Amino acid sequence: MAAPQDGPWLDDAAGRLVRPYTVSNGRTRPTAPLDLLSLVMPTGTAPGGHMGPEHSQALGLCDAGPTSVAEIAAQLRLPAVVTKVLLSDLVDCGALTAKAPAFRHNPTDRSLLEAVLDGLRRRL
Template sequence: MPAPQDGPLLDDAAGRLIRPYTVSNGRTRPTAELDLLSLMMATGIEPDVPLGPEHAVALGLCEGPTSVAEIAAHLRLPAAITKILLSDLADCGAVIAHAPAFHDMPTDRSLLEAVLDGLRRQL
């Protein structure tokens, strides 16, 4: 997966040239419920509203299933801002989100006991 190239928004020496919350127009909450492990996938539908360059890069990263955390790392943006960008794309139908599989049974006792046993063996 290609990383975004340095351009008018990024500079190797100076870093990000605009503040992260400028990218989200000052919004601090996404409209969709996204987890860091949610997998985002492009639908092939072009957004019908004008979006910023970060939206375009995020959409390009969603050609295959990609986690919110991985997209945030590629964009070099905080996860909170990335979730807002991705929820914008989801609102216009350009991407869909798949919740992590473990959300079906987040408190599976046998899994938690296996993790605890593994940790005890390591100590």
Template sequence: MAPPQDGPWLDAAAGRLVRPYTVSNGRTRPTAPLDLLSMVVPTGTAPIGHMGPEHTQALGLCIAGPTSVAEIAAQLRLPAVVTKVLLSDLVDCGALTAKAPTFRDNPTDQSLLEAVLDGLRRRL
């Protein structure tokens, strides 16, 4: 997937010209229950009202199919909490639906977490 285009919102020397929390109007709490593994899918309904360019970019990233909140945050180069606020705006207006991640096993199984930790230690 192509990264967002450089344009008036980015400056090579200074970085982002619009601060991340300006994008979410200073909000830090999403209205929809989203976590990093939540999958969002477009409904085909056009957003009601004016959405910012980041909303449009986030919606465009979901067109190919179910996309995780973490993937969208990485593509937008925004903090996860800001991305969650943007996506919850799109869920609230009916442009997106969100599904919580499902785990076949217990996601906090201690043996699984220890195996992941051991694998990370071996790589470092």
């Protein structure tokens, strides 16, 4: 039986009742260039066409401000690639805008790596 907060899509014994790739209509490649650290923000434009409940949930998670693809995937409990497909649908229809991480051109920047290390040390 599903827990009340999980809704009808999760079952304690069986797990997710809807397969992740059903959510993305079998698509495995997003149309927008997104990675796990890309930040997505709502534009205020309502999505056009038919969007599934996961699209609405993803859009709602962005209301608090710029949100990373990784964070949305974790909140939706979906694989990252499925989340990227959902988010790219929302980008394509104008409901979201996406921004690549600032270090995209130099991911081995020493100052960035030191900042990440400092953040990890503070959490541990």
